[in-house]
Amino acid sequence: MTAHANALENTEAAPMWKSGSNLEKILAEGHFAVTGELGPPKSMNTKLVHNKIDMIKDFVDAANVTDNQTGIVRLSSIGTGILMEQEGLEAVIQMTCRDRNRLAIQSDLMGASVHGIRNVLCLSGDHQSFGNHRGAKNVHDVDSMQLIRMVQEMRDLNKFQGGEEIKGGGPRLFIGTAASPFSSPIEMRPLRLAKKVAAGADFAQSQMIFDMKLFKEYMKRVVDLGLHEKISFLAGVGPLKSPVMARFLHEQIPGIVVPEDCIERIEDAGKGIDSDDKKALQEAYRAEGIKLCIEQIQEVQEIEGVAGVHIMAIQWEAAIEPIVRGAGLYPRPNLGPTG
Numbered sequence: 001m002t003a004h005a006n007a008l009e010n011t012e013a014a015p016m017w018k019s020g021s022n023l024e025k026i027l028a029e030g031h032f033a034v035t036g037e038l039g040p041p042k043s044m045n046t047k048l049v050h051n052k053i054d055m056i057k058d059f060v061d062a063a064n065v066t067d068n069q070t071g072i073v074r075l076s077s078i079g080t081g082i083l084m085e086q087e088g089l090e091a092v093i094q095m096t097c098r099d100r101n102r103l104a105i106q107s108d109l110m111g112a113s114v115h116g117i118r119n120v121l122c123l124s125g126d127h128q129s130f131g132n133h134r135g136a137k138n139v140h141d142v143d144s145m146q147l148i149r150m151v152q153e154m155r156d157l158n159k160f161q162g163g164e165e166i167k168g169g170g171p172r173l174f175i176g177t178a179a180s181p182f183s184s185p186i187e188m189r190p191l192r193l194a195k196k197v198a199a200g201a202d203f204a205q206s207q208m209i210f211d212m213k214l215f216k217e218y219m220k221r222v223v224d225l226g227l228h229e230k231i232s233f234l235a236g237v238g239p240l241k242s243p244v245m246a247r248f249l250h251e252q253i254p255g256i257v258v259p260e261d262c263i264e265r266i267e268d269a270g271k272g273i274d275s276d277d278k279k280a281l282q283e284a285y286r287a288e289g290i291k292l293c294i295e296q297i298q299e300v301q302e303i304e305g306v307a308g309v310h311i312m313a314i315q316w317e318a319a320i321e322p323i324v325r326g327a328g329l330y331p332r333p334n335l336g337p338t339g
Contacts, residue, residue: 018155018202019174020338021118022090023062026308027203027232031333032301033308035092035205035234036060036320038084040075049075049083055317057089059324061332062119064205064310067094073133078108082115090337092119092176101141102150102161109151113171118337121176121205122147144177145199151175152200177201179233181209181218183255190221193231203232205310208249211257212299219305228305235300238312239319240289242282243267265292290319294326 017024026033036056041048056063065084067077081091093112095105109120124144142150142161150161154170177196181189193204209215215235222228240246240258243266250258269288270281293311300306313319324330 017172017338019118019172021062021174022335022337023092023119024174024202025335025338026061026333029333029335031061031308032329033232033234034060034324034329034332035308035310036063036317037310037312037314038063038065038080038089038317039069039315040065040077040080042072042074044075046075046083049080050087052317053084053087053089056320057084057087059321059330059332060089060311061308062090062092064092064094064121067096067123068099069094071098071133071136078112078115078117081112081117085116090119091117092121093117094121094123095147096123097140097142097144097147098124098138101139105142105147106150106154106160109154109171109173110166113173116337118172119174119176120151121178122151122201123178145195148175148177148196148199148201156200175200175202177204179204179206180255181206181215182211182257183207186214186218189218190225190227193222194225194227197227197230201231203234203307205234206236207255208236208238208312209300210262210296211259212296214257215300216303219303223305228307232307233305234308234310235303235306236310236312237293237296237300238314239286239293239316239323240266241316242285242289243270262292286316286319290322290326293319293323297323297327297329 023033023035038052038056063084065077065080068074077093081093084091095109100108122144151173152175153159153161154166155173158166158170160166179193183189222233243263246258246263246266249256266285266288269284273280273284297309300309311320311323
């Protein structure tokens with residue numbers, strides 16, 4: 001057995017919890033987890049952050065805080081995560097390979113940990129050409145698989161990626177990864193998740209799912225591979241705001257499949273409303289989008305291998321409360337962080 005394997009199997013030296021986060025405990029104790037997403041502002045206006053925290057903190061077990069999503073400069077993931085923790089909303093900071101080399105990543109993760117952050121989602125990062133600094137140079141010193149392993153070794157082996165010991169111990173982080181069940185080639189997606197499990201991921205959050213038939217086929221393969229016993233899988237869901245949004249997601253965002261019947265359902269919600277009454281149309285579309293999201297949550301709860309949902313209400317955090325209440329997932333069990 002390798003030194004790496006021996007260290008990971010030394011249960012006497014290992015703590016009871018990998019991170020002690022509320023999210024880790026919720027999943028470990030078999031509760032159906034609910035995570036949300038908080039998008040930082042393109043400014044230092046922390047009032048916007050506080051308003052979003054107030055909207056969702058009682059309705060999720062933790063919330064992702066994005067890291068310059070779509071390559072657009074925003075308030076930092078770690079800075080926003082600290083504000084969230086101070087106000088009682090557990091953060092899942094996103095850490096991308098796009099913007100940092102391995103020195104900066106390890107330094108930032110230790111900094112996040114000393115401020116009480118216990119969850120991290122390891123990502124490649126959206127290409128900078130999508131954002132507001134298209135001439136920026138990406139880094140990609142490590143890829144997402146290497147990032148997962150690096151964080152795991154910092155935590156479980158108390159060592160830096162270069163091999164040096166982290167005196168006093170490494171950051172205690174619950175390690176997350178992204179899953180994209182419908183990205184091409186679809187048949188390889190469960191195998192890619194298996195690689196992330198082998199690298200050390202503790203939980204996965206998927207891209208938004210609307211095609212339940214395809215998702216059930218994906219999860220069957222995940223279960224057949226036994227991955228559901230090694231990683232907690234959170235199915236991504238999100239409310240559709242309008243038919244335009246539904247078609248945009250389906251046609252423009254890789255890995256998202258929105259069936260025609262879902263699009264038609266949102267369109268039908270606006271029938272009979274004067275097309276000039278934009279407010280009434282918006283309210284009708286959004287109400288139906290929330291209703292559809294609730295139904296999808298109830299459906300994924302019955303799928304073997306699904307341990308929770310990740311609600312992506314894009315720039316619409318106010319939708320999380322009615323979705324969680326409507327799905328019968330409120331109140332949330334609050335087990336609190338440890339240590």
